[in-house]
Amino acid sequence: MKTILVSLVSEQSVPNVLAIHHFKPDELLFISTNEMERKKKCDAIIKTLETLGLHYAGKSNKILVQEDSILDCHKKIDQWIAGREDSEFIVNLTGGTKIMSIASYEYFKDYSSRMIYIPIPKNQYIMPFPKKSPGKTIELTLRLNVVQYLTAYGLEITNKEKLKGYYRGAIERAELSEWIVHSYDKLKNALIWLSGNLRSHRDDSEFNFHSDFKGANAHEIALFERLGFSLLSGVVSKKLTRSEIRYLTGGWLEEFCFNTVAEFIEKGIDDAVIGLKMKNARGRDNEFDVMFTIDNALFFVECKSLDQHDDKNADVLYKIGALQKEFGLKVRSFLVTTSPYILKNGDIRQSVQARAEQFNTRVVPPAQVPNLRKVLVKQLNLKEQ
Incomplete structure (x- = not known):
């Protein structure tokens, strides 16, 4: 029958x-x-x-x-x-x-x-x-993976063939990304300087970087060395690939978050991807820093690195809300930021917190970023390993 x-x-x-x-x-x-x-x-x-x-x-x-x-x-x-x-x-x-x-x-x-x-x-x-x-x-x-979940909702992923490469790159740089996050206060000036010089070149296939950086401290010198830069008489130089440019303009934080999430794959989290792009109804790409699935529910992490002076009110939360509404997805999200400007007297600004709750988003402020693992364990009821 x-x-x-x-x-x-x-x-x-x-x-x-x-x-x-x-x-x-x-x-x-x-x-x-x-x-x-x-x-x-x-x-x-x-x-x-x-x-x-x-x-x-x-x-x-x-x-x-x-x-x-x-x-x-x-x-x-x-x-x-x-x-x-x-x-x-x-x-x-x-x-x-x-x-x-x-x-x-x-x-x-x-x-x-x-x-x-x-x-x-x-x-x-x-x-x-x-x-x-x-x-x-x-x-x-x-348990659906991220791509299957999005496919079920009819969403078009425009860079599916690149996701494995992004995954490998993040895993290869995992120790470096963790070191940057845990040494952020000592590296902040160099990271802000690098990002400011490279942000306009994020879409370049390669770029010959050559600029002065005086008075580097021991951690900053170590950063340049670990990244393969030449440092002679205060002049920092290197021929950078697109992957390296993106890493130095915030990718280090995205990869830190991804690797923290990926620790729990098959241990509470079913799947995770980094750098996924989806086409919206108007034909424009929307990029998600980190996405993951747990028990056929979708989560994503938005990362904002460096000081972000122009983002005092965390306008990125509106982006999160718009994405949830536009794609019709009921998702929980995390905003992980190293910017101190979402804080007031050491606490998350009330306006930011209210907006985060509106969009079902957990804000992870600068002091908690190195402890993101503990935040995820608590928020997602994951088991400590």
């Missing part, structure tokens, strides 16, 4: 992906709407399943219904089901509108169908019917 899984399509795609991966049916039926079709939600689910080794491109059907009409839902299902009445149906009631859920339940209950519901954000499903003896809770084992 053929098994067909019925999925109600809505903004939340992950529950449908989880159910299809768990049951691995012979065919799929998507009950969708014109609005969800415009957003290509079914296509996004199919693409995500492809990344999981499940190929349903030629084994799925889709019907478009009026989301507020039980009669229309039943009429469209009637047209589709002809010749399939003997199939075994599993109906995922999680998505769609309430009317679509009611219509699907009423229609398929006459076929002795299994009805399932996935209570977001839990990674499990229940069988709520029959009411007198509902089925037990069943755990769903799939």
Whole structure:
């Protein structure tokens, strides 16, 4: 007997992906709407399943219904089901509108169908019917990685092929990045000087750097040496690659944050990426410093290095809020900053804290940056290693 899984399509795609991966049916039926079709939600689910080794491109059907009409839902299902009445149906009631859920339940209950519901954000499903003896809770084992999660929501990643290289670079420089963060006060002047000279060259493939830096302290001399600079009579020089330029204009903090997160991969955190770019609705790229997933939920880290005089009110928090709204993602985020200007009398400014809470963001101020690991353990309920 053929098994067909019925999925109600809505903004939340992950529950449908989880159910299809768990049951691995012979065919799929998507009950969708014109609005969800415009957003290509079914296509996004199919693409995500492809990344999981499940190929349903030629084994799925889709019907478009009026989301507020039980009669229309039943009429469209009637047209589709002809010749399939003997199939075994599993109906995922999680998505769609309430009317679509009611219509699907009423229609398929006459076929002795299994009805399932996935209570977001839990990674499990229940069988709520029959009411007198509902089925037990069943755990769903799939954990999506960052790329799969974003694909499920129909988001276009524009630099997917570069992510492994960014990962390797961050791992290779892990010890250096940690040393910079823990020695920041002694390195700050050199880092600000380097960033100021190089920021306009962030998109250059290479750049011949040559400039004066007088009075370097022992830590700054060590920094130049570790980075492979020539230092002669106060003149600092080196032919820099794009990767090195980006590292010296804030990448060191991004890589420190990434490596701290990556410590917990397969130990509470499922996946992490650095430097991912997504295309927004207007066709512009948005870059995320660090993204990671835990139990099919998405998190990201925004890093602001150096003093950032022009960011006293942490306007980057508006960027975080805009990204959450624009991409329709319910995410938690962290703002990790070395700027002292978000502080007042040693505490985070009240206006900054209020804005952070509005956008579900945890601010990690300068004094806590070296202890980011402890912050993540506490905030994300990770286990100390």
